[in-house]
Amino acid sequence: xxxxxxxxxxxxxxxxxxxxxxxxxxxxxxxxxxxxxxxxxxxxxxxxxxxxxxxxxxxxxxxxxxxxxxxxxxxxxxxxxxxxxxxxxxxxxxxxxxxxxxxxxxxxxxxxxxxxxxxxxxxxxxxxxxxxxxxxxxxxxxxxxxxxxxxxxxxxxxxxxxxxxxxxxxxxxxxxxxxxxxxxxxxxxxxxxxxxxxxxxxxxxxxxxxxxxxxxxxxxxxxxxxxxxxxxxxxxxxxxxxxxxxxxxxxxxxxxxxxxxxxxxxxxxxxxxxxxxxxxxxxxxxxxxxxxxxxxxxxxxxxxxxxxxxxxxxxxxxxxxxxxxxxxxxxxxxxxxxxxxxxxxxxxxxxxxxxxxxxxxxxxxxxxxxxxxxxxxxxxxxxxxxxxxxxxxxxxxxxxxxxxxxxxxxxxxxxxxxxxxxxxxxxxxxxxxxxxxxxxxxxxxxxxxxxxxxxxxxxxxxxxxxxxxxxxxxxxxxxxxxxxxxxxxxxxxxxxxxxxxxxxxxxxxxxxxxxxxxxxxxxxxxxxxxxxxxxxxxxxxxxxxxxxxxxxxxxxxxxxxxxxxxxx
Numbered sequence: 324x325x326x327x328x329x330x331x332x333x334x335x336x337x338x339x340x341x342x343x344x345x346x347x348x349x350x351x352x353x354x355x356x357x358x359x360x361x362x363x364x365x366x367x368x369x370x371x372x373x374x375x376x377x378x379x380x381x382x383x384x385x386x387x388x389x390x391x392x393x394x395x396x397x398x399x400x401x402x403x404x405x406x407x408x409x410x411x412x413x414x415x416x417x418x419x420x421x422x423x424x425x426x427x428x429x430x431x432x433x434x435x436x437x438x439x440x441x442x443x444x445x446x447x448x449x450x451x452x453x454x455x456x457x458x459x460x461x462x463x464x465x466x467x468x469x470x471x472x473x474x475x476x477x478x479x480x481x482x483x484x485x486x487x488x489x490x491x492x493x494x495x496x497x498x499x500x501x502x503x504x505x506x507x508x509x510x511x512x513x514x515x516x517x518x519x520x521x522x523x524x525x526x527x528x529x530x531x532x533x534x535x536x537x538x539x540x541x542x543x544x545x546x547x548x549x550x551x552x553x554x555x556x557x558x559x560x561x562x563x564x565x566x567x568x569x570x571x572x573x574x575x576x577x578x579x580x581x582x583x584x585x586x587x588x589x590x591x592x593x594x595x596x597x598x599x600x601x602x603x604x605x606x607x608x609x610x611x612x613x614x615x616x617x618x619x620x621x622x623x624x625x626x627x628x629x630x631x632x633x634x635x636x637x638x639x640x641x642x643x644x645x646x647x648x649x650x651x652x653x654x655x656x657x658x659x660x661x662x663x664x665x666x667x668x669x670x671x672x673x674x675x676x677x678x679x680x681x682x683x684x685x686x687x688x689x690x691x692x693x694x695x696x697x698x699x700x701x702x703x704x705x706x707x708x709x710x711x712x713x714x715x716x717x718x719x720x721x722x723x724x725x726x727x728x729x730x731x732x733x734x735x736x737x738x739x740x741x742x743x744x745x746x747x748x749x750x751x752x753x754x755x756x757x758x759x760x761x762x763x764x765x766x767x768x769x770x771x772x773x774x775x776x777x778x779x780x781x782x783x784x785x786x787x788x789x790x791x792x793x794x795x796x797x798x799x800x801x802x803x804x805x806x807x808x809x810x811x812x813x814x815x816x817x818x819x820x821x822x823x824x825x826x827x828x829x830x831x832x833x834x835x836x837x838x839x840x841x842x843x844x845x846x847x848x849x850x851x852x853x854x855x856x857x858x859x860x861x862x863x864x865x866x867x868x869x870x871x872x873x874x875x876x877x878x879x880x881x882x883x884x885x886x887x888x889x890x891x
Contacts, residue, residue: 380452405816407473417450421447467791496633498528498752506522507751508520513685529667529676531583538705541586555582562715574644578708607666613692616690630668641659683746709740710778713731728742739767810845815849842872844875848883851872
């Protein structure tokens, strides 16, 4: 689509010079691409275009200024958040800090009460202007119609909430005490769009959902060749806590208890070996923080002690591993087991896990910080084993039905990765016979029943499902219908987005009517002002009945619109 618009302010700013880096997004509209390359490209774009920052600020100011020539902060932030980007996003931290600083200077009690002139607006957003432009021009983010997608997620959530089957894990006393009614779903896209519903702020222990994360850390630090000298890559075909090794006397994979225990011994003994065990725990926690974009991370000591008290089976596995010399040299079994229980007892919430899953979906680059945390080759290996081994004895059936890399934990969490699209966390303590969250599994099945997220949904000649990565209104006729509908309803937010996408705002419908004709007929003065002052539309265009927008305003008695069009 041609990306060009008229001059926003005569002789000053030309948006044509300031497009987002289309190379980043072209493939994304037509299928998956390497998420690591995408994020690196975006960072290069951000660096090389800093000298355009002031021009972009001026454009954004013109887009949001009201009749008093100032930008209401509450309107600006609401528009930003409607695309799925939260105020708490680390990429907006400087902007929010600037707003709080300004509110203190002006004696305001809330940043939402602020109205900014152009100088204040530039000072506030200058550090975040690239991500703001990307967010508002929502045709270039991975889920363009994010609110519509979230409506589906809400429907799935409430449908699954009615499912009360299963029960919490009982073999760890602390887990048995958790309220079985808890149910939360969070998602985070590779662009950082976020949505949460239900009990998403309630902390829970990560348990086995942390196994692929620990495996990813080991791979990034040691490489696949070293790690897989100690741990295999095949599904075991047995229970997750079986005393069994593969034909090479190694644990079958890092997703079963035996493999996860060995991974913990590698983290302690082969990486930064001079660190004390307590320092190594902090070091691993820092990895979790970086993968989640500094979302909530805590430690549940009661669960840790409960894990140790109910650890006979895991100790039996550990001694079995020791007998077959599965640990690296100098490994201390007690230290390894304590470390394993500590990592199982890390406390997270749905938003933390969804952010980590999004980092995996994004090739190891955290979408909320654009920092490379895990190597892309490590992510490939992690997702491969999550796909084949992540759901205990149900892994094969889940791969068949859902087709997404997923890891479950006995606390009731599911970490779901949709490569190059998003990460999802579902949490509900009630488990099925395999130890997987009943509601979480159902949610995943509902998701792929509607959207083409299954690994093989994009085969040629396969039945069509909805693809939320594509814009619904791709045809010009449909696009025109949508913008006219927005003008009819006075939806200034949608009008802004069509303008930002490069649409010609002077386009006519079958009757020769423009967006300005419709807005004037309906009396939406704010839309009329925006079209005239910002979009620089032609007020003299006549429809098939030889009427201008001013004629329509006169005809329907909208005097404020008449006065504005007559004087501008």
